[in-house]
Amino acid sequence: MNAYELPQPYLLFMGDATEAGFAKTALGLKDWAPERCVGEWHLPGGSVFTGLPELAPRQAYAEGARALLIGVAAVGGAIMPHWLPALVEALEAGLDLISGMHTRMADTPVLVEAAARCGRRLYDVRTPPKNLPIGKGNKRSGRRLLTVGTDCALGKKYTALALTTALQARDVAVSFRATGQTGIMIAGAGIPIDAVVSDFVAGAAELLSPAADGAHWDIIEGQGSLFHPSFAGVSLGLLHGSQPDVLVLCHEAGRTHMLGLPDYPVPSLKEAIELHLALARRVNPAVRVAAVSLNTSQLSDAEALAAIHAVREELGIPCADPLRHPVEFAAVVDACLAMA
């Protein structure tokens, strides 16, 4: 695949973060890709821990690490100047660097110079690969599932990861296909789809999910929402290029308006299903919505159960919150497999 393939395993750089909210990337990696992580490394004062062994770059390299991954965020997405000596130390220890920051390492001269001197590489995972193709729309073998949403930032990545883990547990051949920077770090590969030039989004999605064995599943991480007027074009390009057989609709119970846009209401589940099917049928007339993944994080236990039952009643398809009710999520997995 011409998408990112990241050097692994990782040493997680925790910087001097003192709040878990700034270490979401590292904590997500520990949860979803522990086999790709050999340790963590703090600067003085850092107090967020993943529970992995504390290793300096040379020790980590000796333990097999091949990249230092920036697992913490700073306000504004910048690479902090006081991190630079540590990042150079990692390059000198033989590790490549992986960053999902907005500021690119490739635009940071001290890192570019040190990487060249050490013969190491800088992976800015928000920067898409070069020479992406235009979408072709040809039917590809293999099974494809895309997580889609009534809005942004409500569980499309989490749902895709939960589905991937569940299929692996059932010995189904499956690949998680990452489309955002955290997903790419978890998967060790992928394409940051919202950073791709618009003419090439469908082509990038086709590249991300290539023809595969007929029984193989690609679980593709959705981006944005067809209903979000800032990002719907990203979502449609990904939908067309992914040619999904199965959609899982992600929704947050109780969310009233689109992320950042108070004047735009969140669509109903029925509206969302109809529009997604109408647009996805253009590339795959057999596409179906298998289930709803409901984010109930704003609800009490009783409210969450009631909301899930209401969705099941209304739509007649399985519904579960993969984070809150992982056991009940099995019915969502069953429904997806039954569609193929």
Added chain:
Amino acid sequence: MNAYELPQPYLLFMGDATEAGFAKTALGLKDWAPERCVGEWHLPGGSVFTGLPELAPRQAYAEGARALLIGVAAVGGAIMPHWLPALVEALEAGLDLISGMHTRMADTPVLVEAAARCGRRLYDVRTPPKNLPIGKGNKRSGRRLLTVGTDCALGKKYTALALTTALQARDVAVSFRATGQTGIMIAGAGIPIDAVVSDFVAGAAELLSPAADGAHWDIIEGQGSLFHPSFAGVSLGLLHGSQPDVLVLCHEAGRTHMLGLPDYPVPSLKEAIELHLALARRVNPAVRVAAVSLNTSQLSDAEALAAIHAVREELGIPCADPLRHPVEFAAVVDACLAMA
């Protein structure tokens, strides 16, 4: 506006082209923006003429020209090496350079060096402006019309230009908003929307068509098609960011499959109208399709009239071919104005 604003008027560079097909840009400028063109300039052997006066760069500068615009294309979209001495001569004469080639002048060292030496600028109109915003979805004042299509490359730009000219002739305040390289050269400003990073397409479209006087019309050049699986995301981002009040649907009579994709049929006009309205209502519930602009270039005169009448009968809205029947196109213009 933070979109391109090109230095004007232009001297059209005709190179050594010997077939009109390679000089579409220059011929289009002569047709649609004669007031922006002071002359043309050929290399030895060139034999395609726009009819403008032949002027060398220094003469053209004296006549008011402020940029040399590359009006011819070479196979593959490259800047031909044997053009370079002429392009440098233009820079030395005080002209900026404007190019819609795929190869960027900014990546052509001899031009970069000469421009720096002469204090001149290189405008690669396929390269979008930096620092585009994310779409906000806020309602903006003024009236907006977007040309949309059942497919790519069937008359969306031509229709938008014809509408703009017709509104100007009626003394309506109007701006043509260009979204592709030829349109940008004609308008002297615009944003090459398919070259914008996908996350920013809607934001670019908002920037392109800013809030205006309530009686002012923006006529926005459409791109791609919601039905083309390679480019639909571009079209949707442009649709959302444009917040059109009025859509004019462009279609080519007799086209059977989508450009470059033999397995994808062209949608029916009814399907196209329904899908465009469903998606455009997200940003403007009052949006309407005013008319159909029918490209009848593959039909005989009798067939063309029959096709136009069939569309009027089927849909109950005006239909005309702006190139073939410019007088009858007035009914399309009337219908657009009546929507506001």
